[in-house]
Amino acid sequence: MHRVSLSDSRRSTGRFRRSLAAGLIPAALVAVAFATGAGAETARHPDTAVSWPDVLAGHGGPVKSVQMSPDGQRMISTSFDYSARVWTAPAEGASLAEPQVLIGHEAAVNDARFLPGNRAATVSDDSDLIIWDLGSGTPLHRFPGKGEKVLSLEVSDDGAHIGVASWENEARIYDLTGPEPRLEATLSGHRNNVNALAFSPEGDKVWTASTDGAIRRFDRVTAALERQLFSLGWGINTLKRLDDGRSLLFGGADGTVGLIDGESGFDLGRLTPHSRPVLALAVSPDGRRLASGGGDGLIHVHDRATQTLIETFETPYGPVWGLSFDPEGTALYYVGLDDTIHRWQITPRKPFEPLEVTYPRRFQVADADDPGALQFARKCSVCHTLTPDDGNRAGPTLYGVFGRKAGSLPGYPYSDALLKSDIVWSRESISQLFEHGPDVVTPGTKMPIQRMRSPDDRLALVTFLEKATRPTSGGSAASQDTTGDTVK
Structure with a gap:
């Protein structure tokens, strides 16, 4: 600390x-x-x-x-x-x-x-x-x-x-x-x-x-x-x-x-x-x-x-x-x-x-070696964590998100819109979420409106998330401490 x-x-x-x-x-x-x-x-x-x-x-x-x-x-x-x-x-x-x-x-x-x-x-x-x-x-x-x-x-x-x-x-x-x-x-x-x-x-x-x-x-x-x-x-x-x-x-x-x-x-x-x-x-x-x-x-x-x-x-x-x-x-x-x-x-x-306190906090990162980690800090880290032991913040943990049906993580109070959604999170669907915004891709949800117009930024974020949220045999995501808080 x-x-x-x-x-x-x-x-x-x-x-x-x-x-x-x-x-x-x-x-x-x-x-x-x-x-x-x-x-x-x-x-x-x-x-x-x-x-x-x-x-x-x-x-x-x-x-x-x-x-x-x-x-x-x-x-x-x-x-x-x-x-x-x-x-x-x-x-x-x-x-x-x-x-x-x-x-x-x-x-x-x-x-x-x-x-x-x-x-x-x-x-x-x-x-x-x-x-x-x-x-x-x-x-x-x-x-x-x-x-x-x-x-x-x-x-x-x-x-x-x-x-x-x-x-x-x-x-x-x-x-x-x-x-x-x-x-x-x-x-x-x-x-x-x-x-x-x-x-x-x-x-x-x-x-x-x-x-x-x-x-x-x-x-x-x-x-x-x-x-x-x-x-x-x-x-x-x-x-x-x-x-x-x-x-x-x-x-x-x-x-x-x-x-x-x-x-x-x-x-x-x-x-x-x-x-x-x-x-x-x-x-x-x-x-x-x-x-x-x-x-x-x-x-x-x-x-x-x-x-x-x-x-x-x-x-x-x-x-x-x-x-x-x-x-x-x-x-x-x-x-x-x-x-x-x-x-x-x-x-x-x-x-x-x-x-x-720990400084910098996850939302205060100004630079990172991985551009995708920087985009995560900017767009996602206030609401989401990357590992199961960090649990839920305003949004559910993103640990294991790829291949997961929207609204299906146990213990998180999803909106009706996500509970009824047929979306399965993938590179394509996550990229679309940030290209068009949650209000378009998942209308009726409580996600803050976040859009990324740059294809390069979206690609960097999706690539980082795919690696950082991947379950490992040890039960934690393979990620680095790139957001200011410890990420295991």
């Missing part, structure tokens, strides 16, 4: 950015506005005697969001691997237990929140909202969407309502107060994708933010659009309400981080911008600190009262997709393209912060 210092982090992020510009990271992952191992340090919450490790590992793909419960006892995370995971803080002196795994969505799970009554809610690229019983780990209710992804959700302060931000150009409000949860209202009026929303303290007003650049306020009870409060001119990716009940913190596609009044729309100030889109925001429980994470791999923390920048942290993995403060507001948990959840201690700031 390679220990990465902050200076290493800055150099590695520069390499990541160059890799991103060169197309090494799948566009389908980056276009969306990083988790069991413990680090050397642990997070201590004296009031609750909670000790969290610095690293939580267990997801099989990039982590989309992370949210800590108000008491610091639990954490819920969502991933490109189609799952949400509920983590429980270990007792003092104990190690972290395996997380509870919630599997039910048919695509990447984008966001999650805890609900009263030992429940949770999740939303996904499959368009659905699922309410979970955390006692049994099973779905209590499933609300189908309209086919487009739902990027985020929020819960009213009293826990009575859930709002989801849909790429159907609308937000949907669900009432949890009756014997059965129900769809209460659909909030329409945006001209493009709705990315985020927030409730007023009383739960009677809803603010929405959209790719069309606007923040709008709705009456939750009547579903009426009250007014457009603000227009950035660029898409707005994320939105948080502050604890004064009316101030809104927003993050834009142009890197803007700003504050507006939720009643008048008056501009309350701009914070340190990001050089790439803002993808995540967090507000400390006491309301004193505001955090933003961007596609530039930076996390900024500001003092709310003075709007001054307190600290900046540069991750080694690129885009920051999710942020959550601990109950004291002294540390942030952040996630993105890596499979893990990481903790950054804001105060007291450490002079040196080693990260117990």
